Amino acid sequence: MMATSRPAEDTATETDSFRPRVDNRQEQIIGIACRLFARRGYEGTSLRDIAEEAKITKAALYYHFPNKEALYHRIVLDSLQALIYHVRAAVDLAPTPLEKVRQFMLVSAEFMDADRDSWMAGSNAFWMGAESEPRTLAVALRNEYEAMLRTCISDAINSGEFRKSNVAMTGRFLLSALNQISRWHNPKGAMTIREVIEQYLDMALHGLQAPAKA
Amino acid sequence: MMATSRPAEDTATETDSFRPRVDNRQEQIIGIACRLFARRGYEGTSLRDIAEEAKITKAALYYHFPNKEALYHRIVLDSLQALIYHVRAAVDLAPTPLEKVRQFMLVSAEFMDADRDSWMAGSNAFWMGAESEPRTLAVALRNEYEAMLRTCISDAINSGEFRKSNVAMTGRFLLSALNQISRWHNPKGAMTIREVIEQYLDMALHGLQAPAKA
Numbered sequence: 370m371m372a373t374s375r376p377a378e379d380t381a382t383e384t385d386s387f388r389p390r391v392d393n394r395q396e397q398i399i400g401i402a403c404r405l406f407a408r409r410g411y412e413g414t415s416l417r418d419i420a421e422e423a424k425i426t427k428a429a430l431y432y433h434f435p436n437k438e439a440l441y442h443r444i445v446l447d448s449l450q451a452l453i454y455h456v457r458a459a460v461d462l463a464p465t466p467l468e469k470v471r472q473f474m475l476v477s478a479e480f481m482d483a484d485r486d487s488w489m490a491g492s493n494a495f496w497m498g499a500e501s502e503p504r505t506l507a508v509a510l511r512n513e514y515e516a517m518l519r520t521c522i523s524d525a526i527n528s529g530e531f532r533k534s535n536v537a538m539t540g541r542f543l544l545s546a547l548n549q550i551s552r553w554h555n556p557k558g559a560m561t562i563r564e565v566i567e568q569y570l571d572m573a574l575h576g577l578q579a580p581a582k583a
Numbered sequence: 584m585m586a587t588s589r590p591a592e593d594t595a596t597e598t599d600s601f602r603p604r605v606d607n608r609q610e611q612i613i614g615i616a617c618r619l620f621a622r623r624g625y626e627g628t629s630l631r632d633i634a635e636e637a638k639i640t641k642a643a644l645y646y647h648f649p650n651k652e653a654l655y656h657r658i659v660l661d662s663l664q665a666l667i668y669h670v671r672a673a674v675d676l677a678p679t680p681l682e683k684v685r686q687f688m689l690v691s692a693e694f695m696d697a698d699r700d701s702w703m704a705g706s707n708a709f710w711m712g713a714e715s716e717p718r719t720l721a722v723a724l725r726n727e728y729e730a731m732l733r734t735c736i737s738d739a740i741n742s743g744e745f746r747k748s749n750v751a752m753t754g755r756f757l758l759s760a761l762n763q764i765s766r767w768h769n770p771k772g773a774m775t776i777r778e779v780i781e782q783y784l785d786m787a788l789h790g791l792q793a794p795a796k797a
Contacts (some may be wrong), residue, residue, distance in 0.1 A: 413627015418797050467792070525791075532793045539765060541793060542760055549759035568752050576790030577739075577753060578681070579746045 395433050398423055400488075402440050406490035411441065441568070445491040449510040452480050457517060466525035467574075470543070473518050474566050482562040485551050509510055515540055543573060597628035612637055613701075616654050625655065654736050659705040663724040666694050671731060680739035681788075683758070688780050689730050691761055696776040697766050706762070729754055757787060 401422045405414040420430040434440045459472040481488045491507075519540045525531040526583055531539075546569050554565055615636045619628040621643055630651055648654045673686040695702045705721075731755045738740040739745040745753075760783050 385754050408624075408629040410622075410624040412719055413623040486741055495686065522791075529790050534786065534787075534791065535782060538779070541763070542786050544759045545763035548763060549755070553755060565752070568749060569756055572748065572753065572756050572790075573785070574790050574792040575746075576652055576786075577745050578788040579743055579750065 379388060394425075398425075398430065398433055399440070403444055403486040403490040406444065407486055410435075416440075430455045436567055441576060444487050445507050446510065448484065448487050448491050449507060449514070452477065453510060453514050455480055457513070460517060460521060465530065466521055466528050467530040469521040470518070471570055473521055473572060474543065474547060475563065478550055478566045481547075481551055482554070482556055485556070492551075500529070515544065518543065546573070586696060608639075612639075612644065612647055613654070617658060617700040617704040621700055622659065623653075630654075659721050660724065662701050662705050662720060663728070666691065667724060667728050667731070669694055670728070674735060679744065680735055680742050681744040683735040684732070684739060685784055687735055688757065688761060688784060689777065692764055692776045692780045694712050695761075695765055696768070696770055702765055706765075723755070726796060729758065731734065732757065760787070 420427045456476045459476040460469045463472045464471040484512050634641045673690040674683045677683040677686045692793045
């Protein structure tokens, strides 16, 4: 998950606690935490549960992650930051506002699909988590992500590509479709994530209703 | 929650374990279970947590609900059954397939909005729950609900009101918007749930893209 969000030449120091060095044990702990957070929620999962599942002592777990917030940071915040980084890069390259909306949807869906467990874990933790500092940071990132889509929509309305609409509602409408995909889409199934998004965009852009007969 | 799904003259017996008699204590337990399921998920909440929060003994809790499945039944399954009952009544009365789709969305949203805590609890329990008998029943009800929408969509395509589309994908597209509303909509805010659905339907039916200039 991290690998995509920092350049290969990055040599993070040990003091950089939110971007710990990746090793196999850490990856294993993160994978277990993702599964448990996804299944039981953030509040319903303790560090002891994670240590038990990883078959390590709590002391060994503390060596990697001093508390649950550090794991939350690693899973939810890093994931959101990487999502924003990739989506912004694609949106910046797209030539028109409408094409920016399309890239926002496509790249977001591909990102979520590529890392479903951590995405579901993050989503559950995000929605079910109590108020806390990591959650406040996650909300700020989530707002930044949503604001990026709203800017694309607003630009598309101003350019005349989109009809006039309530920009916030249009953003929610598109994000709802996106957010639910990991609930039902099987990456090994008949439809690729790209086909799903193309069908959704066709419906959202052109509407379900048949054109009135002349 | 139950009150809406059975007639006033219903005199359920004590042996009718899935439709227990309503009293204040039961309503209080259900309210607490809803909040805890919504916050920590079904797996992350124990009967002991619920008893502690209700300030009653576990024995007193067992008197009302012999196990967690019975509470799940009461909260998730009764809620889904009542949803289907109300939506079907409205869909049956609507004159055209397109109007049936509209009623499906409106009545569903109003139902979810009227009982947000139990809806969120049910939704979290549904998505995060392990495989179990109650979950299997919930999945069957969920499929029945989704099938009702797909029939309306398919009828609208056949009647020429809707463009040709993948019916399952169209159903998912509409349900995604519906399912996410309780995540962001504030019933005391500026928009009523009916206004939200009307805006969503306008976008879904007519599309976001501006008509091509002649």
